[in-house]
Amino acid sequence: MHKSKKLEIQTKNGNLRNATFTIHEESHTLANTVRYVLAHDDDVNFVGYSVPHPSEFKVNVRVQTQQQKSSIERFDLALENLCLVTNSIQDEFKNKLEKFKEEKGIQKEEVDPFVISLKRQLRKEYKKMKANID
Amino acid sequence: MSINVGKEKISQVLDGEILEFNPNNFSENFSIEIEKLTKDRMEFVMRGIEAPLANAFRRILLSDIPTIAIETISIKNNTSVIQDEVLAHRLGLIPINVDPKHFQYRPKQPLQKQDKNSRPEISNATEENTLLFNLHVRCLKKTDWEKIKKSRELLLQKQEQNKEMNIEKEEEEEKENKLNVEIESGSESEDEQEESEIDERAKECVEKILTQRAKTLINHRVLSSDLVWVPIGNQQTLFPKGIKPVLPDILIAKLNEGQEIDLECEAVKGTGRDHAKWCPVCTASYRMLPSIKLKRELTKNKSKKLVKTCPMKVFDIEDGLLEIKNSRKCTMCRECLRGDYGVELGLVKNEFYFWIESTGIIPPEELFQQALEIFKEKCVNLKNNLQNFTQKKKEFNENEEEMNYD
Numbered sequence: 001m002h003k004s005k006k007l008e009i010q011t012k013n014g015n016l017r018n019a020t021f022t023i024h025e026e027s028h029t030l031a032n033t034v035r036y037v038l039a040h041d042d043d044v045n046f047v048g049y050s051v052p053h054p055s056e057f058k059v060n061v062r063v064q065t066q067q068q069k070s071s072i073e074r075f076d077l078a079l080e081n082l083c084l085v086t087n088s089i090q091d092e093f094k095n096k097l098e099k100f101k102e103e104k105g106i107q108k109e110e111v112d113p114f115v116i117s118l119k120r121q122l123r124k125e126y127k128k129m130k131a132n133i134d
Numbered sequence: 135m136s137i138n139v140g141k142e143k144i145s146q147v148l149d150g151e152i153l154e155f156n157p158n159n160f161s162e163n164f165s166i167e168i169e170k171l172t173k174d175r176m177e178f179v180m181r182g183i184e185a186p187l188a189n190a191f192r193r194i195l196l197s198d199i200p201t202i203a204i205e206t207i208s209i210k211n212n213t214s215v216i217q218d219e220v221l222a223h224r225l226g227l228i229p230i231n232v233d234p235k236h237f238q239y240r241p242k243q244p245l246q247k248q249d250k251n252s253r254p255e256i257s258n259a260t261e262e263n264t265l266l267f268n269l270h271v272r273c274l275k276k277t278d279w280e281k282i283k284k285s286r287e288l289l290l291q292k293q294e295q296n297k298e299m300n301i302e303k304e305e306e307e308e309k310e311n312k313l314n315v316e317i318e319s320g321s322e323s324e325d326e327q328e329e330s331e332i333d334e335r336a337k338e339c340v341e342k343i344l345t346q347r348a349k350t351l352i353n354h355r356v357l358s359s360d361l362v363w364v365p366i367g368n369q370q371t372l373f374p375k376g377i378k379p380v381l382p383d384i385l386i387a388k389l390n391e392g393q394e395i396d397l398e399c400e401a402v403k404g405t406g407r408d409h410a411k412w413c414p415v416c417t418a419s420y421r422m423l424p425s426i427k428l429k430r431e432l433t434k435n436k437s438k439k440l441v442k443t444c445p446m447k448v449f450d451i452e453d454g455l456l457e458i459k460n461s462r463k464c465t466m467c468r469e470c471l472r473g474d475y476g477v478e479l480g481l482v483k484n485e486f487y488f489w490i491e492s493t494g495i496i497p498p499e500e501l502f503q504q505a506l507e508i509f510k511e512k513c514v515n516l517k518n519n520l521q522n523f524t525q526k527k528k529e530f531n532e533n534e535e536e537m538n539y540d
Contacts, residue, residue: 007519023516029193030512036186040155072524079517081157085187086510088161090503096178097499100168117381 009072018064019071027051031059037078043069153184153483176498177489179423188420188486194505195418197407200234201495202265203227204399204411211396214356216387221395224387226411228358229380229493230265230401236372237403238263261367265377265401268362273353273389351391358384361399380494414501416491422481424464429476432456440475462487 008022023031031049038047046064063071164182171177180188204225209218216224240263274282359382365373387395406413426448432440437456441449445467450459470477490498 007516007523009523026512026516027193029190029198029509030516032186033190036184037155037157072520076517076520079513079520082513083510083517084157085160086506086513088164089166089183090506092161092164092166093502093506096166096168097171100171104171117383121383 016070016072017067019062021061021063021075022058023061024058026059027057028059031061033082034061034075034078037081038063038074041074041078042066044071044074155184171499173497174494175489175491176502177487180486180488182484183486184484185422188488190509191502191505192418192420192488194508195415195490195501196413198405198508199414199496199501199504200239200403200405201412201414201493202230202232202234202237202401202403203409204230204267205402205404207397207399209397211394214387214389214393214395221387221397225269225361225399226409228361228384228386229495230377231380231495232265232373232377233496234403237265239404240264240402259400261369263403264366265369266364266366267399267401268364268397269356269360269386269399270362270394270396271353271356271360271389272394273351273391275391276352279352354389355385356387356389356395358382358386360386364398414493414496415498416493418488418490418501420486420488422483423485423487424461424466425480425482426458426461426464426470427478427480428456428458429478432475436473436475439473440470440477443469443473445469 004024006024008024010020010022012018028051031051035047035049038044041047043066044063045066047062049059049061051059061075063075065071065074160182164180166178166180168176168178207222207225209221212218212221214221240258243258358379361379363377389395404412434454437449437451440456441447441451446460446463446465448458448460448464449470450457464479466479466481468479471479490501492498492501496504
C-alpha cells in the first residue's frame with residue numbers, strides 16, 4: 001500500500017514568489033481559515049482557495065507574494081499563527097469554563113441517563129393520570 | 135482583507151469598521167462568555183473572532199470528532215415486519231455511551247483474492263477496535279409465556295446442573311424483569327414524599343395506560359435497552375460498569391405474536407464525515423449577534439409605535455427615552471425597518487452566539503475542546519509536510535540551480 005501525498009506545490013520555473021498548494025484530505029475547514037490569515041498578511045499580494053470538485057477531497061490554495069518573499073514561508077507563518085490563536089482560544093475557554101462551574105456550583109456527578117429517563121416517564125404518566133381524574 | 139497594489143493599500147471596510155487580524159493582539163480582543171451549560175447543551179458567546187475561524191470549529195464539531203456506532207450486523211433470525219436493511223440502519227443511528235478514546239479505528243480490509251473454498255473472514259476485528267452487542271427479542275402471548283415458564287421450571291427441577299438451561303433461564307429472567315422494571319423502578323428513588331406518591335400512582339397508571347395489545351403480549355416493543363453488550367478480551371476490566379446506549383427507550387421495532395429478532399452487532403469508531411451516525415452532536419450552530427442603532431431622535435408617539443411594532447420587545451421606553459433593551463433577542467424580522475423609525479439593522483461581524491447540542495456520548499464542553507485540539511493537529515500536520523517538502527527540494531536543488539526570487 002502506498003502512502004498518499006498530503007501536499008503538492010506547483011510553481012513556475014521554481015519561482016517561489018507565486019505558488020499553488022494542493023492539499024489532500026482537507027476541505028473548507030482549514031483552507032478558508034488559512035486564506036483568511038494570509039489575506040491580512042502585508043507581504044502577500046494575492047491569496048485565494050478553491051475546491052476543484054466536491055467529490056474529490058482536496059483544496060487548492062494560491063499565494064502570490066511581494067518582492068523577495070517566499071510563499072512557502074508565508075504559508076508556514078500563517079499556520080503557526082493559527083496554532084497560536086487556537087492556543088489562546090483554548091486557554092480562554094478553560095478559564096471561563098472553570099469560573100462558570102464555580103459560580104453555578106455544578107457538581108461533577110455522573111448520573112445514569114437510564115434512571116433519569118425512566119423517572120421522567122413515570123412523572124409524565126402521573127401527570128396524565130392526574131389530569132384525567134381532574 | 136487588504137490588497138497591495140504597488141505602494142497603495144486597499145482595505146475592505148465592513149460596516150464602517152476595519153477588521154484586522156493580528157495574531158499578536160488576538161488574545162486582547164478575544165473573549166468568551168458561557169451563557170448556559172447543561173449535560174446536553176452548551177451556549178456561549180465568542181467575541182473578537184471572525185467567521186472563517188468560527189465556521190472551522192463548527193465544521194469540525196460536525197464532521198471530524200470520532201465516536202462509536204454500530205456498523206455491521208449479522209442477522210440470525212428476523213421474522214418481524216421491519217426489513218433487515220431498515221433494522222440495520224436504525225441500529226446504526228442509536229448513540230452508544232462509550233468514550234471513543236479507548237478505541238482505535240478499524241483498518242480497512244485489504245483487497246484479497248478469494249478462493250471458492252475459503253470463507254470471508256473479518257480478521258481486522260479486535261478487542262481494541264470493536265464492540266459486540268447482542269439483540270434477541272421474541273414476542274409471545276402472556277398466557278403462552280407463563281406456560282413456557284412453568285414447563286421450564288419443571289425441567290430445571292429435573293436437570294439442575296445443566297449449564298445451558300441456566301443460561302436460558304437468565305435470558306428469560308431478563309425478559310421477565312423488563313415488564314417489572316417499569317413498575318419497580320420507582321422503588322429506586324430517594325426518600326421524598328412526592329416521589330413515593332408518584333411511585334404508587336405510577337404503578338396504577340402504567341397498568342392502565344398499557345394497551346390491550348401490550349396486556350396480552352410481552353416484548354412487543356423492541357427498545358434500545360434490549361441491546362446487550364458482549365465483552366470480548368479485556369473489555370470487561372476496562373469497562374466494569376458495562377456499555378449501554380445513551381437512552382434506554384429508543385424504539386427499534388415493534389413485534390407481534392410469534393415474531394422474533396435475533397442478531398449480533400459490531401460497533402466501530404468513525405467520524406461524521408463518513409456517516410452521520412458517527413456525528414457526536416445533534417447540531418452545532420452559530421449566529422452572529424445583531425447590531426441595532428438608532429440614527430436619529432424620535433418623537434414620543436413614534437417611539438411608542440416602535441416599541442409596539444417589535445415582536446421580540448427589543449425596544450423599551452425608560453425615563454421618556456427610547457432605549458434598546460434586549461438587542462440579543464432580535465430575530466432580524468425587519469419589522470422596525472418598515473416604518474420610518476431611523477433604525478439601522480446589521481450583524482456584528484466578530485461576535486458569535488454558539489450553541490452545541492450533544493447526543494449524550496461526550497459532554498458539550500469537552501466536544502468544543504476536542505474540536506480546538508483537532509484544528510491544531512491539522513495545522514501542525516500541514517506544517518510538518520511543508521517542512522518536509524522544502525527539505526526535499528533543497529536536497530534536489532543543491533545539484534541543480536538555486537531557487538530564484540525575482
